[in-house]
Amino acid sequence: MSDNRSQLVGVAVQGSIVSPQCPALPASPYIIGADGAPVLLPPPGGIVYNVAIGDPAFGWVADMVQPGVSIAAPGGANPALRGLACIGNEAIVVSGRARGERGTVTGKSGRFAEHVIVHFEPLVLDSMALGDQVLVRAIGRGLALSDAAEVQLKSISPALLDALEVQSGESGELVVRVMAEVPAVLMGAGSGLTSEAGCVQIQTDDPAGISEHGLDGLRLGDVVMLKDFDCRWGNGFVQAAATIGIVVHGDSVRGGHGPGVTPIITATGGRIRSQLVADRNIADLLGLRTAVGTPK
Amino acid sequence: MLRTNAPQLVEFAVHGRVWPARGDNSDYRTTSNGRGATHVGMAGICFTHRVGDPAFGWEADHLEPGVSIRHPDDGDEHALHYLACIGNEAVVTSGACAGARGTVTGEHAHVLVDFPPAEIEMLAVGDEILIRSIGTGLKLLDHPDVMTHKLSPRLLEALDLQVNAAGTLEAGVVAEIPSHLMGSGAELTADYVDQDFMTGDRDQIAELGLDRVRLGDIVAVRDEDHGWGRGFHPGAVTIGLIIHGDSAWTGHGPGVLDLLSSRSGAIVPHLQPGQNIALGLGLRTSEELSTHQPGAHVSSYATRV
Numbered sequence: 001m002s003d004n005r006s007q008l009v010g011v012a013v014q015g016s017i018v019s020p021q022c023p024a025l026p027a028s029p030y031i032i033g034a035d036g037a038p039v040l041l042p043p044p045g046g047i048v049y050n051v052a053i054g055d056p057a058f059g060w061v062a063d064m065v066q067p068g069v070s071i072a073a074p075g076g077a078n079p080a081l082r083g084l085a086c087i088g089n090e091a092i093v094v095s096g097r098a099r100g101e102r103g104t105v106t107g108k109s110g111r112f113a114e115h116v117i118v119h120f121e122p123l124v125l126d127s128m129a130l131g132d133q134v135l136v137r138a139i140g141r142g143l144a145l146s147d148a149a150e151v152q153l154k155s156i157s158p159a160l161l162d163a164l165e166v167q168s169g170e171s172g173e174l175v176v177r178v179m180a181e182v183p184a185v186l187m188g189a190g191s192g193l194t195s196e197a198g199c200v201q202i203q204t205d206d207p208a209g210i211s212e213h214g215l216d217g218l219r220l221g222d223v224v225m226l227k228d229f230d231c232r233w234g235n236g237f238v239q240a241a242a243t244i245g246i247v248v249h250g251d252s253v254r255g256g257h258g259p260g261v262t263p264i265i266t267a268t269g270g271r272i273r274s275q276l277v278a279d280r281n282i283a284d285l286l287g288l289r290t291a292v293g294t295p296k
Numbered sequence: 297m298l299r300t301n302a303p304q305l306v307e308f309a310v311h312g313r314v315w316p317a318r319g320d321n322s323d324y325r326t327t328s329n330g331r332g333a334t335h336v337g338m339a340g341i342c343f344t345h346r347v348g349d350p351a352f353g354w355e356a357d358h359l360e361p362g363v364s365i366r367h368p369d370d371g372d373e374h375a376l377h378y379l380a381c382i383g384n385e386a387v388v389t390s391g392a393c394a395g396a397r398g399t400v401t402g403e404h405a406h407v408l409v410d411f412p413p414a415e416i417e418m419l420a421v422g423d424e425i426l427i428r429s430i431g432t433g434l435k436l437l438d439h440p441d442v443m444t445h446k447l448s449p450r451l452l453e454a455l456d457l458q459v460n461a462a463g464t465l466e467a468g469v470v471a472e473i474p475s476h477l478m479g480s481g482a483e484l485t486a487d488y489v490d491q492d493f494m495t496g497d498r499d500q501i502a503e504l505g506l507d508r509v510r511l512g513d514i515v516a517v518r519d520e521d522h523g524w525g526r527g528f529h530p531g532a533v534t535i536g537l538i539i540h541g542d543s544a545w546t547g548h549g550p551g552v553l554d555l556l557s558s559r560s561g562a563i564v565p566h567l568q569p570g571q572n573i574a575l576g577l578g579l580r581t582s583e584e585l586s587t588h589q590p591g592a593h594v595s596s597y598a599t600r601v
Contacts, residue, residue, distance in 0.1 A: 032485070032524040032525070033524070033525075034521060034523070034524065034525050034527055034529065035523075035524075035559070036523055036524050110483065111483050112483065183476075184476045185475055185476035185519075185528055186528060188482040188483075188526075188527055188528065189482040189483035190482070190483060191478075191479035191480055191482055191494065191547040192479045192480020192481070192492060192494070192545065192546070192547030192548050193480065193483070193547065195546075201482075201483075203482070203527045203528050205521065205525075205527045205528060205529045206528055206529055206530055208530075209528075209530070228476075230328070230496060230546060231546075232330060232546070233326040233327070233328060233330050233546055234326070234328065234545055234546030234547050234548075235546060235547050236328065236479050236480075236494045236496045236546040236547030236548070237476055237477055237479065237494045237496065237497060237547075238328075238496045238497045239497050239499075239500060254524075254525045254527075255486075255521055255522070255523070255524060255525020255526055255527035255529070256482035256483065256525045256526045256527035256528075257482075257483075257525065257527070
């Protein structure tokens with residue numbers, strides 16, 4: 001399928017590795033689970049050493065764990081960083097002991113975290129510090145398929161589009177291979193918010209429903225389809241809409257929360273069709289890890 | 297007789313100011329159909345609409361009826377947001393209308409207060425309004441699995457909850473909203489502002505008759521637990537209040553403010569037309585409400601996807 005990548009403009013956006021954030025005293029340090037239980041858990045952000053793209057999205061003792069490194073920029077630069085960085089973009093460390101090391105953008109987190117999530121090799125993580133500057137060579141904004149004008153692409157680099165190998169179906173619909181399909185009733189936090197710079201979460205306060213839809217085996221980096229969900233100009237329910245997204249962060253104990261999905265392809269009116277496959281993860285597709293799926 | 301801990305609750309003052317409608321140098325928001333649009337709706341003093349009017353059909357986005365207040369100091373502002381309860385009394389304490397009395401009818405980007413129009417003709421942006429806050433911590437003693445949010449004893453009485461033969465609490469509601477329509481606000485806790493029901497699929501909204509709801513209507517959302525967070529939980533029930541009007545934005549629509557929620561489904565809704573706080577709290581008459589009929593107008597943005 002042809003696209004307009006030859007017309008795209010690559011620009012630098014930059015952020016620094018954020019510290020995990022907790023409320024200042026005398027505020028309670030706890031987050032409250034869906035059942036009312038207060039818990040103190042590592043919040044999203046920072047440098048995460050032992051959870052990487054390709055690892056399970058469930059089971060970690062953390063709130064919405066973001067694999068690898070999370071970056072943000074001060075003030076108005078953060079919306080630019082979050083808006084322009086695309087999944088699959090190259091990231092380069094430009095300060096500190098890891099200067100010159102290269103990584104890959106794997107996702108963006110939603111309201112109240114608002115980070116860009118970047119994968120680096122474990123040895124690189126060992127030489128990084130909070131506050132280190134990471135530059136993203138942002139390219140992908142405005143990417144469009146020549147023969148599918150009503151299908152919108154978002155936060156997706158040309159490299160990831162190539163790796164997905166999307167195809168045209170018999171009725172002209174876009175066919176995308178995914179790991180799982182998520183019913184709209186499970187879409188929670190992030191509904192009503194921007195579809196350009198964050199994620200929308202698969203809520204997990206119904207464990208039976210989660211396993212019924214095969215979602216309990218999700219991994220960070222999995223390609224999924226959100227059914228009846230329109231992410232063209234914000235995130236929300238519309239029958240026969242569909243959105244392809246990448247699982248970018250882990251589960252949460254909060255009501256309405258769970259693994260986050262950054263939208264990358266979206267359309268209404270049945271223009272996107274999913275094809276369920278056993279394995280579809282950007283760690284494989286972008287060559288970030290080998291042997292994804294083997295237990296750690 | 298519904299036993300509560302109301303005699304143990306503490307009544308105290310929180311405050312805010314009539315807050316101006318604000319804009320910036322690029323005030324377009326994108327509609328769910330991909331158009332740039334500027335709509336009035338939030339903040340300031342709304343002269344044309346009060347609680348009890350239809351929630352749909354206006355050329356407005358997130359219409360806040362009546363008077364919208366907030367406080368510039370962060371601590372005061374959050375006290376106002378968390379502690380003002382629906383049905384609390386409000387008093388104007390500065391300006392030409394000092395002494396005018398109103399009623400809290402919602403909590404959104406601002407706390408929403410309804411006044412009899414004749415009492416606030418000279419109300420100005422910046423005027424101070426004090427809320428006599430009571431309701432936080434209200435418990436239904438014989439129904440421990442039902443939580444309350446922002447429910448004043450006055451509104452609890454107006455809701456006229458009944459206990460059925462099986463001993464289960466019942467609430468009269470004008471409509472039930474399916475959980476898959478619950479949108480913006482899932483990222484917040486159940487004690488902070490509201491959650492919109494999503495109206496982007498106009499066909500489905502019309503099929504369900506949800507485009508008939510009014511500001512101030514009591515509604516139910518099944519399979520949603522809004523105890524601490526806001527999320528899908530099969531068997532749970534949440535009873536809420538429509539506080540603001542429809543929206544052109546994806547994932548948005550009229551706001552549902554949580555009043556009662558039970559994770560185990562220990563409160564059951566039944567349909568009861570006319571269950572609206574404008575009537576229940578004696579703020580307006582049914583004759584007044586009949587001057588604006590739901591469905592009389594369709595917002596220009598409410599087109600099919």
